[in-house]
């Protein structure tokens with residue numbers, strides 16, 4: 266596929282690795298930036314990312330591997346950011362290349378903790394990227410299942426349909442189907458919020474609540490998500506689409522979910538610190554909980570689930586008692 270634009274993927278974790286795999290089904294060359302020189306050396310030698318999704322074997326001739334973010338960004342027209350939101354600023358501190366004329370695609374399901382901006386807004390405000398050049402890669406899709414080539418549906422949200430179509434062509438394959446959406450803001454908020462609800466699901470499981478309660482929690486979560494997103498960005502959207510409800514369900518139910526895993530540990534009695542230390546991966550919902558809670562002070566949506574998770578994670582409240590109170594607020 267030589268006519269396709271040049272892509273760079275920024276990040277060395279599970280999702281970045283999965284996205285490079287998806288792109289490598291169609292493109293002959295992809296630039297891949299990751300922090301770790303060690304991981305790059307191992308990739309060159311063993312054709313696998315040693316730290317994440319190491320079952321995936323890459324054709325090294327397709328990859329331009331670099332730990333210089335400027336080299337990756339200067340090479341590409343389309344840049345996919347797939348680092349956890351909490352580390353985006355530190356990863357960008359060495360950036361000297363302009364992003365203004367690039368297409369910036371956020372595969373990050375989070376919110377920038379320092380500013381409480383969703384990632385698209387962040388790139389627009391801080392790096393002057395026009396909204397027509399910003400896209401979101403989202404939908405119910407765990408990196409681990411991409412590695413196994415299990416059929417997955419991804420949504421590309423972008424105000425520029427031409428850009429969305431290009432991305433669609435570059436990542437579609439026998440195991441990846443792609444939908445296009447114009448709800449660039451709503452899909453980003455949904456991806457951030459569902460992580461908080463998945464933490465709540467994990468907590469409920471860890472506390473001993475069963476499948477019946479989990480279904481009730483999910484049902485309340487999607488209604489809560491709908492109210493929250495309507496406050497921040499009102500437009501016609503179907504909250505049952507896979508980028509909203511689908512992503513909430515996979516994250517709340519899947520054993521691959523980092524957020525659910527994190528919540529489960531808290532429900533079982535781990536402290537926040539010890540649960541974080543136990544995981545080699547990042548639960549975005551931890552950061553999202555604080556930002557969503559603060560943001561909602563401005564918007565005033567009724568969000569009992571977010572409030573309960575906030576109380577447990579940031580106010581040191583007892584999970585058992587907090588969930589007991591929450592059960593009286595759900596229906």
Ligand SMILES: NC(=O)C1=CN([C@@H]2O[C@H](COP(=O)(O)OP(=O)(O)OC[C@H]3O[C@@H](n4cnc5c(N)ncnc54)[C@H](O)[C@@H]3O)[C@@H](O)[C@H]2O)C=CC1
Nearest residue numbers: 277278279280281347348349352373374407408546547549
């Ligand atoms: N893993 C998945 O299935 C999916 C993840 N995402 C999103 O992709 C983004 C990246 O998450 P994952 O790849 O899952 O992460 P991960 O949990 O697999 O890996 C952690 C990543 O954080 C980096 N990291 C850790 N400490 C750091 C530090 N101090 N400074 C800079 N980087 C540091 C690691 O190098 C690694 O790249 C998140 O926003 C996540 O919500 C979105 C869809 C699916």
Ligand SMILES: O=C(CO)COP(=O)(O)O
Nearest residue numbers: 404405406407522523524
């Ligand atoms: O967004 C995801 C699946 O769609 C990944 O969720 P976790 O970060 O909880 O694993």
